[in-house]
Structure formats: structure tokens, C-alpha cells
Amino acid sequence: MAGEPTPDQIASGEFVRVDGAALREQMARLFVALRVSEEHAAIASDILVASDLRGVDTHGVVAGLRYLDQIESGLIDATVTPRLVRESAGSAVVSNAGGLGVVGAHLAMRTAIEKARVNGIGHAGVVEGRHIGMVGYYPMMAAAQDMIGMAVTNANRSVRPARGADPRFGTNPIAFAAPAGTERPFVLDMATSTVAAGKVRRAHALGLPIPRGWAVDAAGRPLETPPGGRDTSWALTPLGESSDGEGVNYKGYGLAMMVDILAGVLAGGGSSADLDYGSNMSWFMAIDISQMRPVQAFKADMDLLIRYLAETRPSDPARPVVVAGDPEADAFEYRSRAGIPLHRDTLATFRLRARTLGTPSLV
């Protein structure tokens, strides 16, 4: 399965499989040791471990360990509680107050869902936000309640606008989920850049070239040798940039700006242009399907659409057509049984953290 360590990497001890529930509890204990409330620690560790279970390792407990560092450095205030600072029948502004970003995001999505249940649709924006983890988690909360969910978040600058040489946007992801019946829910979770920065870093680590169109140098010229280390002169390209013969495909750039308007400008928390590292503003929306049509009819149509796509004749018979969320759902099923593969360095960090913070070591 894609993203899983090889048998050799397991046999050599480079990666160790850890039970998801144990990892969730360990993560929560470490948060609590740093004065995060039990409630917030439970929310945060569930979001982080859900990401690991779905194979999105970059946004799982590895990010959680970073949050611990950021609590200690003061970038995240572990003691605050996010709260609604403005509200109408269908809208809300949530102040995350500089606390754990996943906790404020969770409140905002819950608020959007509650408002959708009453009004048919609800939305909430977050100000004073921090990193919210795997963005797809939040629309999945809506899908689990027979709603459509959407979430977007911004970040400090790494992506250039079309025609530009300097970065102006974060990778500004869009996530969207809708429930199905017997099929698995549709879960889209995508950066609006051509690729995530992690893909460029991985190519650098492996000594591989990157395709033209992924990134540009300080002059705005396409990079084929991935930059590494502390080089911050380069920028990612917006989605679709390289696909236009005229070199001015504006679509990914336009989507990045749409995300920034919803996440940064609408509630006033700040657009990518304003944000320092570690700050992320977000926006969440939920739609109650039952106020548009019977949920069972919606789900039956989703099942038909998903099956129709999966049965599309593939260009390469060895690579069937998949539906967004399928690879992550496959990872979830496998890792729920087999455990989450942690790199031995990550595991060592957990054990060191548990020891120094005086909490039991559970993984």
C-alpha cells in the first residue's frame, strides 16, 4: 500500500507500528502535561491521529510534536479557550485566541454544523488561528452528520501568483466532503499549489530532479533542481500553472485568493500576505442535505456517481480510476488493523517527551 514502510524498514526497526488508540492517548497526555485542558487535548489528539490513520503523516503526530514545541516557545498559548466573538443565525466568528489551532477549528466546524441544522447552511471563520492539521478532518465531521462540509485555511507565503516571481500565498488548501450510502464518503483535501512543499523537500532529500512547473527560483524561472535546506528564495507555483501553453494559467492562483478571502479577509484574521510562520486563518461551512432533498436519495445518487467513476475505463489498465478520499480510506482501514508506522526517531522523541514531562510512556 502506498505510503507504508517496506517489510525491510519494519524488520530493521527503522519504522515501528504503533496502535492508534495508544498513540492518541500518548499525544493527549503530553498536551495535558503542558497545561492543555483534558477536553482540548482529546480533540487535538483525535484530529492528529486521524491524520496518521489516513496516511497523511505530515499532518499527524509529527505535527503534534511540533505543537508541543510551539506551546513551550509561546507561539501557541495552551491555556486559552476558543470562543464565539460574533454570531448571527447562520454565521460566526471564532477567536482561537492564539491557542491550539485544531481546537479553534473544531469549535468553528461544530458551530457551522449546528447553524446548518437550524438554517440549512452555516459558516464560521477563525481569527487568531494556528495550524489546523489535516483540513479534510473538518468537512468529514459534517459528512458524518449527513451534511456537506467545506473548509479552507491559509498560511504564510510560499506560493507565487501567476506571472509573479515572489510568493504571496500559502498552499491555501481546500477540503470538501459529502456522505455516500454503501460507498465511502467523498473527501477532497487539496493544496491550491501544484504540489505541496513537502514533495519538493522529498525530491531534494532523495537527490531527484523535479518536473518543470512545480517551483520557480528568485527570478521566477522554473526550477528543475529542488532547493533544500534553508533556501527560502524560491516559490511554489499555483495549481495548473504549467498546463497552459501561454504560461499564464490563472486558476490555481485564483483559487488561492478565494481561499484567502474566505479564510483571511472575511473574518479579518489576516490573509497570507499578513501572516507570520505558525499563524493560519480558516473558514468552515456546512450544508444540511435534508433541507434540500431526502438524505437517502442524496446518498443513493452519490453511490451511483462514485461507482460510475470507479468503473471508468482507465488509460492504463494497471491503474484504475480512484475517487478522492479512497487512498486515505484504504490507509485508514489498514492502519486501524496493522497500526500506525512511526519512524524510530519519532518514537524516540515521544519517549523522551514522556520522560521529561513526567507522563507515562504509552507507545
Add this chain to the structure above:
Amino acid sequence: MAGEPTPDQIASGEFVRVDGAALREQMARLFVALRVSEEHAAIASDILVASDLRGVDTHGVVAGLRYLDQIESGLIDATVTPRLVRESAGSAVVSNAGGLGVVGAHLAMRTAIEKARVNGIGHAGVVEGRHIGMVGYYPMMAAAQDMIGMAVTNANRSVRPARGADPRFGTNPIAFAAPAGTERPFVLDMATSTVAAGKVRRAHALGLPIPRGWAVDAAGRPLETPPGGRDTSWALTPLGESSDGEGVNYKGYGLAMMVDILAGVLAGGGSSADLDYGSNMSWFMAIDISQMRPVQAFKADMDLLIRYLAETRPSDPARPVVVAGDPEADAFEYRSRAGIPLHRDTLATFRLRARTLGTPSLV
């Protein structure tokens, strides 16, 4: 200015400039002659001519002439009135009843705006829909009311899913608008395919090759010679397809499906997979900015963001960074003064139509 005829094309009479108001009135008279109500004719012709004024010629009165044909052939029922068939505080289902698609879409967007004014956010889906013209028109209605607007629409199949050989989605555009203060509003209006089918047709007409990644043949192999005429064996690619070194970039495909879920499945009108030529289902959303923060503060931040982008150092000094909606706003300003350029064949069709339908010839 891009998209304008050359001086030679004007001098030779190949293109003729026509006053926007006269063209709007002419279009409306032709609709009324085919039993469209005065009210619906005014709405439809305003949407069509707005598209011509903004330089989006494919969706302007050329599409309007096609609507006349479709009324005569029975594909569009000119006599019906769209109506709300289901409603809650924040949501609505509008039946277009097979009438002019732009009229049902206009009602749906107005409904979303009214609900947003009361609740903070509102949305509406259209069933039994037809072609809605320039999708960006509808979010601009919201922006003119100090709201954020969004609209999506689906269509019969022309775009393949990632890895697939056969088309499964329409070009499924996403449009989004937000007001600014002294700057012009942000207006994104983009197909979720790499390029619109029109770009492939234009390359065919000009005898030019197309870049790999725009379209695939019946076996799913990249096309470099644009197909033409009645060849329907090929498919467009989803946005971003060609930008992934692994050839499986799923983002445009995921966005196309998001559009189909909102436009086709949510209200139940049908996803691209179900639609015949001429059917288009749509979805509209409006957000009342004032229920999130003061509108003036929002607009001031929009102005700052737009200026910051426009001032980005360009990769090529000859091609400054633009913001989505700028080229169309430039065209609007120019054509509002200079007139809309109509091809002489289009003008001849208008005059023939006026004569055969017994209405005054105004252009």
C-alpha cells in the same frame, strides 16, 4: 486589448461594433417574439450582454442566438416561470422547469442573497436547469450587494477523471466574487478542466498543435493535434493533470466532482453523468459580509490585498501580475465606450432573426 478585433478586421467589416444597450434591447425583443415574458427577456438579455461587455464572447449574445434555436426546437420552454419548490431559512431548491437557464439561475442567486441578508449565509440549487451563461455574473450580483458570492454549474460529459480514458464530467466551472473598496471586485470564473473546449477548437481552426496535457484521445493518450469537427472520441483533462510528475494529479478531477455534488446531487437535478446536451444544473451561495465584520474594513483589506498582488515583482517585466477579473473589467470599460464587436455573420443572423420574427432591427 486582448480579445478585441484588429483595426484591419474593423476596417474590412469583418467585425462591427455595436452599442451594448442596443444589443441588449435587440436580444430582449427577440426573446419576447418567442413568447418569453418581458421580465424574463430583460433578465436574460442583461446576463448575455454583460458577458459580451466583459469580453467573454462565447457566453454572450452568440449563446443567446443558440437559446432562440433551443426555444424553437423545444429544448427550452420559453413560457414557464421558475419557482421555489423547497425552502428553509437558509436553503432553497429552484425548479427552472426547463425554461431559460439564465432566468432560473437569476432567481436562485437572488434567493441565496435574500436568505444571506437574513441569516448571514444562504444557498440555492437549481433542478430542471438549462445553460446559465457566464457563471461569474451571479457571484457579481452578490458582490454588488456587499456580499461574497459563489456559483457552480455542471454540464454533459467532456472531461475525463484522472487516470480515466472516458469523459465523466462537464467543464464544471467555479465562479466566486468579493467586493473591494477603491479597487475593482475580485471575480474568479474558471472551468475545472485544464482549458475550455473552445481553446482546443480554436487551435484546430488555426491548424496549431495543442500542448500535451490539454486533451486525450479515446485510449486516454495525450493529444497534440487538436481534434475537430464531429470527433467526439476525445476528452478534456482535469485542471493540473499534466503538472504532476506521476501523472495522477487528482485536483482538477476532485474540484469537478465537488461541483457536480453541489450542482447536481445536492438538489437532485442530476450530475454530469446523467445530463444530456443542453441540461445544466447549478448551485449558488451568498455570504453577508456585514454579519462577520464591518463591510468597510473588509473592503479596505481587499484593496490592500489586490494592490499587494498587482505590485508583485513579475517573472517577466513585460507581463505584470493581474488579479482575477481584471482582464474582464478592462474589457467592460473599453466595450462600454467603444461598443461590442460582433462578427458580421452574427450581425447578419440578428437582422435575419428580427425580420423573420417580425420585430424591429436595432443593431
